[in-house]
Amino acid sequence: MNGNFLRFLLPAATVAAGLAQNGATPEFEVASLKISAEGPEAQATLKQNFVPSPGSIRLENVTLSSAIEWAFDVRRFQVSGPGWVGEARYDIAAKAGESAGTDQLRLMLRKLLGQRLKLAVHDETRELRVYALEVAKQGHKMKPSDSAADPSVARRIRGITMPQLADILSGPLQVPVIDMTGLNGPFDFSLNLLSKIPEGASTDPLSAISAALEQELGLRIEARKMPIHLIVIDHAERTPIGN
DSSP states (O other), X not given: OOHHHHTTTSOHXXXXXXXXXGGOOOOOSXXXXXXXXXXXXXXXOOOOOOOSSSOEXXXXXXXXXXXXXXXXXOOGGGEEXXXXXGTOEEEEEEEOSSOOOHHHHHHHXXXXXXXXXXXXXXXXXXXXXXXXXXEOTTOOOOEEOOOOXXXXXXXXXXXXXXXXXXXXXXXXXXXXXXXXXXXXXXXXXXXXXXXXXXXXXXXXXXXXXXXXXXXXXXXXXXEEEEEEEEEEEEEOXXXXXXX
């Protein structure tokens, strides 16, 4: 079982075990959490700036769902809660008092969300319908990327990892796609979904994506039901307090 799939089965509390010793949860020395002035009509961005000494994060115009995804190191479909958590936008800027790694910053953000938005969650495992992204029998056809630039998604896709590709495919398929390829590192490739739809035919995302993945990339998707770890929101306030 590869690590990319294993993380969907492990509760966040288990993943973070040992980070908060002596029962004390680390917290930011200085933090601001406020409703974003840009609002939901602006495109969401998630800017994460980590400075080893001291550590800090900056999240701009993000939904509460996105903040929870980062704080608990999960994907969008692993956050379950009321609809507004994917609509209301926030700006979060926080700085630790001393050097803090990414795992510590995640724990600090969890505590900050609890303090300012009264966020309360619990771990739960549910069986969900998903698509498994796998390497086809003939092997993959992608080229390992040597690009130092940020990942790019256009007609020519550059510097994309398989978990990132799975996230991209989850959108049009409207079902979670889980990377089970076992492939490490970013890749460069072209993927033309429209070429797999006969002229005049109705658009079937599943058929088009399946054909393109296998013919162009040497990958395949398979429908399955799997136990998936979820972060379930028990309570959250829409308006932050304590700034």
